Amino acid sequence: MMNRATVTAGERTLPAGFEALEEFAAYWAVAGQNERRYQRCDTTMEEIQRFYDAMYPRADEAMAYLEKFPLRDMPGPEARLMRMVLSLAQASMSVEIQGSARVPNAPWPDTVKILTTETL
């Protein structure tokens, strides 16, 4: 599984004011809970920590900003910012709970799939 968020030509990557987070968008702004979980599990603790350290301080502000847009119909830059906020929840499992990128002593890749009825 090789997931990367794409940006339509002529579109901003992220909304104005969040440019500093743009370097993380391609990897972390992917659609779908299962895909975000995969991204977290398929990278290193260093990369997860770097994303967490950059994203957490902006998360509350990002959610406040995104509340102005319809959850299921956000413009491209806002949708990517939202998906990065959701990826922060995934990254926090490694940083705040496991202390390692993945569940220790569990195989990777594993067969666990998160199947949702809608893709945010």
Next chain:
Amino acid sequence: MRSNFTDAAGLGKGPVSMEPYRSAAYFELERDKVFARTWLIMGRAEDVANVGDYIVKEVEICGASILITRGAGNKIRAFHNVCSHRGNQIVWEEKGSRTTMFRCKYHNWTYGNDGRLLAISDEKMFFGVDKAKCGLEPIQCDVWDGWIFINLNPDNKVSLNDYLGEMGIFLSDIPYPNPGRSIKIQAHLKCNWKFLIDAFSESYHIPVLHSKTIGPSFSGPSDPAGHLQNAEFFGPHHSISLFGNPDYAPTESQLVERLAYKGMASENVLAANQSDETEALRAHKSVNPGKSETWSMDINEIFPNFHLDVAGGGFWTHEIWPITPDYSRYEMRFFVPKPESVRAAFHQEHYIARLADVVLEDLANVERTQKGVASRAKNFMILQDNEVLIRRMMDTLDKFTVSETLEKALEECA
């Protein structure tokens, strides 16, 4: 040591054989005497919410593909997903909605969602087919409290209500929040199905195996081992209540968890809903039936392979499906509200992410247990009182596998 629950279940206290976990012969008995004649969970009535909706479920151990439909008059039916013509599968997708008919993609034989054969393409070239006798093969199907069950034995005489017995009465009318929306965690495991049943049937392992993920909320200073709060036994089915740490709170450094649960008045970290949305759930007589002050959740096991777990903040299910003696399919469904804001979506992402880690901790473990037991280095399990469900499940399986009929098996378990 306390042995209240094991005594109450009328069970012995000796070691329990590991043979059923690794025996191909026992697996055959489980297929013929358990899965081929007990009522089996297929899902929620909301999974086929509207007339025309259908789902397809596999019962691999019996080699059966099951088509569940909601037809006119809102009747929910089950059929073998097999065309009467030459046996191809009629429906190839897992779910969908067809208001009128199913058409076999092989030769266009067409069936109603009530199973009737409606049309045969190029019928004039056949040799007098009686269409009335060539419908889809029906399977006994019934709905209890919104849960769809089937029975694969065409000669079965035990109703779903009689099969569930006291357990059905005990659990009836629970006001399930969000029964129409679930997120599923699915995995295939290289292990016997009973290791998966066991993995989700006791709390003794939680502070150890899940020390970081849910250990801190399922054990605490007042009960470091997280002992059972209650146990109820009903025929082949049973229910236990788990300890919850009333003092659990995220640590100072769990910044994202704090942010996710900000503005969330919830019962514990397994809460998918706000507290005020689950008041009626918690008020039900059989939710936390012992009315423990230090309660987290109930595990309700409906024999043989369905767990219907209820916590203060919502409910979820486990389905465990044997495929071969050492390969199984696992499906957990969390019934969650539809998020209406970014903050709600963020909370739900955090909630499911944690549970996916918890489940993976269990799943990696069952494959290790499979290897250990298969090595034949040991022949018996040593079980304690808090593992009463594992002992009782083995006892029940032993009774079922030697009973000639389902009726006799249920009598043995009474």
